[in-house]
Amino acid sequence: MAKTPDPLKGPANTNPTDWRKWLVRGGIAVGVIVIAVFFAGTEGGQNDVAPxxxxxxxxxxxxxxxxxxxxxxxxxxxxxxxxxxAWLNCGTYSTPVAPENAVHSLEHGAVWVAYNPDIGQDQIDELAGLGSNSVIVSPVPGLDTPIAAAAWGARQTFDNAGxxxxxxxxxxxxSAPYAPEPGAACVGGVGTPG
Incomplete structure (x- = not known):
């Protein structure tokens, strides 16, 4: 006569390593999903289209x-x-910066947003919020356009901060992958944003 399985113990042929395998596989699947969601939501080079x-x-x-x-x-x-x-520390500057240092930061994948200080304080304030650990914002007296942005191998001009x-x-x-040294430091160089 066959034994009736005890519902509290589960099937009689359950091996303790079987549930561990499923637990490991489930953990790996969750990890892959978390990583995919993280990278899909990050900003930077390949996820967007150039303007x-x-x-x-x-x-x-x-x-x-x-x-x-x-x-x-x-x-x-x-x-x-x-x-x-020496590269320029990224961030927002209220005074002009040495272009030779800023260009070194571009080599690291930074973006430099330069503006003519005659654009007006409201626009300067709006641009100031763009400075970050991979963006330099600074005035350039005599700039021939209100605003210009540069990255390694690319440049664009703009009429207003909005x-x-x-x-x-x-x-x-x-941090575009075609910058010569993408992801290299934009801190620990010269200059103090502010």
Whole structure:
């Protein structure tokens, strides 16, 4: 006569390692889902589309040498080029910064948002909120456009701080994988934001 399984003990052939295997598999599945959700929600290079109006520069033609002294850039902010050995700490600056240090930060994947200080305090205040651990915001007296943003190999100009393409430019280009040293430090360099 066959034994009737005890409902409190479960099936008679249950091996204790079977439930452990399912527990491990379930834990791995949950971990994969959490990681996928995290990366799907992060900002940066590959998850967004570049805004219209970006001028891109051939990466192979952009110099990357460390130099002493001033560099005569064709554009300010420049989309890369030779630069100082010390990078600029990212954040918001109320005074002009040395472009040679800022360009080194671009090499690390930072975005530089420069503005002509004549744009007005309300716009300056709006831009100030963009400074972060991967974005430099600074005035550039005499800048030939109200606002310009640069990343390694890309540059775009804007007429006002409320233009949503400024934020789109930042989302697309910050920590972009084609910067020569993406993800390298944007702290521990020179300059004190504020």
């Amino acid at each position: 219209e109006g970006v001028t891109e520069f051939p990466l192979a033609e952009i110099g990357r040498e460390h130099v002493d002294g001033a560099v005569a850039y064709d554009l300010i902010p420049p989309p890369g080029g030779d630069h100082n050995a 233009d949503p393409d400024i934020r789109q430019f930042i989302r697309f280009y910050q």
